[in-house]
Amino acid sequence: MTTSWRMIRTIIKRELAAYFESPVAYVFLVIFLLLAGFFTFTFGGFFERGEASLAAFFNWLPWLFLFLVPAVGMRLWSEERRLGTIELLLTMPVGTWQAILGKFLASWLFLVIALALTFPIVVTVNWLGDPDNGVIASGYIGAALLAGTYLAVSCMTSALTRNQVIAFILAVVLCLLLILVGFSPLVDLLARWASPWLVESVTRFSVLTHYDGFQKGVLDSRDLVYFLSVIAFTLFATGVVIRNHRVG
């Protein structure tokens, strides 16, 4: 095992421990599970649909995550800057990118744990009917990638400011933009006057367009590339922001 991966693992461990040593993690998990259940069974019309699928759950996730993921990500760097621990972290023998990756992966892992805890919905569907578990699995992969994308955006906004509220609001606005360019009521509006190729290239940038593929059980490498490149780009931007702060 290389030292740089060891460093990343040490940072991941510390971040995860920090989540679970404070009440933040438990508050988040409880609220996420309550809201996910609420949306699935009321607005999602889980029973009324009359189909054995998790569509009712997955359809609401992009909107639920829109607020919950920035709430997880907002503290990542702004808290380090506010406490001054960023000076401690970056004078340890660790590269900036390792610190960024470690902190990002820890929060992502936390979000994946939150997603995994929605397993009772899967159990319920399997008990009531005979769903396609392949589609459900691909739906979860899409959901994890969506969470990672929002998180990477939050990571970037969190590096911009030492104020967590500002980091949160900026992240929500940016993620909302990523949703809206593919949100069908808005896309229909655009389609009335814009040429089809324009509509299509705009919707290509939306997380919804790529998320939907996974919900249909289609594992398309282009969707995967989209999510991973948004994550890579925003994490790279995080690095640039942090470097600029240090240059002064």
Added chain:
Amino acid sequence: MIRIENLSKSFGQKRAVDDISFEVGRGEVLGFLGPNGAGKSTTMRMITGFIPPSAGKVSVCGIDVLENPIEAKRRIGYLPEAAPTYTEMSVLSFLGFAAAMRGLRGEERRRAMRRVVELCHLESVLGQTIDTLSKGFRHRTCLAQALIHDPEVLILDEPTDGLDPNQKHEVRTLIRSMGENKAIIFSTHILEEVEAACTRAIIIDRGRIVASGTPDELKARASTGRLDDFFRSITRSDTFSGVGA
């Protein structure tokens, strides 16, 4: 062990550090003096690789901090100003994290932790969340973090700030005893600390070195033979810095 050549740092128009050069060898404890805003912390941040200099070179144990930051950082222990810590962690897990980041594993790590806990007198608060500790304990927790890998070079930014007189005395004694086989730079406002712990002192004002020498040499340069009179005669207080500077 620490070698600084023509180091400068500008923030926009403001020149925080202006062409500073000095060296610190093994067995030396260098006191870093100067009024607030003189550029002490900025210089220390450049030595530890936290901020890059605008010009000049820093090397630690012969390793260039800019060219090979990770290798240089391995050899440095650093106590930043105001002693930041991850306040939601317990002292034990915080030190465990610091040890792991320094590449210590297993028995080696346990030994290192025992050593710094004893050195900084943290036995009684090991399981406590740092948040709940008094300022003195928090400060010593951060100091313990800087010592955990027994570094050859120690950079301490106001290590006695916020401590009570007993604790100050203890930290000074600790610095002096560690100074025998390390290179240490520490900044302070308290002039008697320089006499108590340093082998040499540098006074900087508005980014420039205005005096350097052993505490006795510096004292001799004041007409009254007192260090703080000398300090006042060559530095400017904050309140005047806007006027005609």
